[in-house]
Amino acid sequence: APAVFSREEKEKLASDITNLYTKVGLPEFYVNIHFTELPLDSFYVGKKSSQKSAFLSILHGARTFANKQQQVNFMERIDSFLRPTMEPREINWELVIEETSLELWRMNGLVPPPAGSEQEKEWARLNRPVKPYV
Numbered sequence: 295a296p297a298v299f300s301r302e303e304k305e306k307l308a309s310d311i312t313n314l315y316t317k318v319g320l321p322e323f324y325v326n327i328h329f330t331e332l333p334l335d336s337f338y339v340g341k342k343s344s345q346k347s348a349f350l351s352i353l354h355g356a357r358t359f360a361n362k363q364q365q366v367n368f369m370e371r372i373d374s375f376l377r378p379t380m381e382p383r384e385i386n387w388e389l390v391i392e393e394t395s396l397e398l399w400r401m402n403g404l405v406p407p408p409a410g411s412e413q414e415k416e417w418a419r420l421n422r423p424v425k426p427y428v
Contacts, residue, residue, distance in 0.1 A: 297331060298348050303379060304329050310375040314368075315356075319410060321418035324356050324401075339386065346384060350376075352391040355399040357409060365391075 299307065312325045334343050352372075359365045372389065380387050399406060401423040407413030417423055 298346070298385060299329060299379075307375070307379065311372075314371055316418075318357075319414075319418065320356055321414065321421060323417075323421050323423075344386070346386060348380070348385055348387040350387060350389045352389070354391060354393045355396070356406065358393040 308327045311327055312322055315325050316322050334345055337344055337347065339347050359368065368391075369389075376387060376389070379385075396406075404423050404425065406423070407417065407426070413426060
């Protein structure tokens with residue numbers, strides 16, 4: 295829907311979301327956040343156009359949840375900063391998280407380094423993908 299979030303709200307949400315990932319060691323540039331605003335006549339919930347709705351989609355390429363408890367914990371963390379943004383303004387929101395195979399993920403054509411490896415730490419330090427050391 296058009297202009298659901300102000301610039302300041304977008305910046306805060308982007309920061310909060312990015313921090314969820316960097317706190318567990320992922321490089322900041324792994325996190326891409328897109329706010330796609332649609333004209334009122336292009337966003338429908340059921341049969342009605344809605345200007346107070348947001349659909350949030352998260353695609354996990356770098357990591358997957360190891361178990362149900364991790365899923366629950368992550369959803370609770372996301373909810374802890376979405377709810378204070380959405381509820382006071384009566385914005386309806388839907389959130390879906392998808393996980394993909396590491397084999398189907400590349401950064402600048404490079405196979406990302408293994409989780410927690412020295413190479414991944416270097417990517418995080420430089421905040422960009424770099425070719426492996428030879």
